[in-house]
Amino acid sequence: MTVSVLKPKIIKPERVVTPQCCAEVEPPTHATMWRRDRYKKLRPQFDPDRCQRESTLDIEGKPYCRIHAGQLALDRWLSGELVVKEC
Numbered sequence: 001m002t003v004s005v006l007k008p009k010i011i012k013p014e015r016v017v018t019p020q021c022c023a024e025v026e027p028p029t030h031a032t033m034w035r036r037d038r039y040k041k042l043r044p045q046f047d048p049d050r051c052q053r054e055s056t057l058d059i060e061g062k063p064y065c066r067i068h069a070g071q072l073a074l075d076r077w078l079s080g081e082l083v084v085k086e087c
């Protein structure tokens with residue numbers, strides 16, 4: 001008897017848990033308590049006053065999600081803090 005694999009088994013990569021994004025988010029003035037209550041229920045380990053995404057990048061020792069890291073990088077680029085590195 002011959003057994004051969006025709007379709008490879010797809011192995012889903014394991015989830016990587018990273019710290020919460022450190023960006024502070026301004027709550028809407030009319031819904032401060034709603035935001036705090038809702039996000040405390042959804043993710044009790046996360047600070048409800050900060051961005052609710054997990055971090056994907058580290059900038060100068062602080063964890064950021066891609067959105068807030070991108071905003072920070074763009075601000076620094078526009079202010080001239082970032083320069084093109086010659087390869």
Ligand SMILES: [Zn+2]
Pocket residue numbers: 021022023051052053064065066067068069
């Ligand atoms: Zn963020």
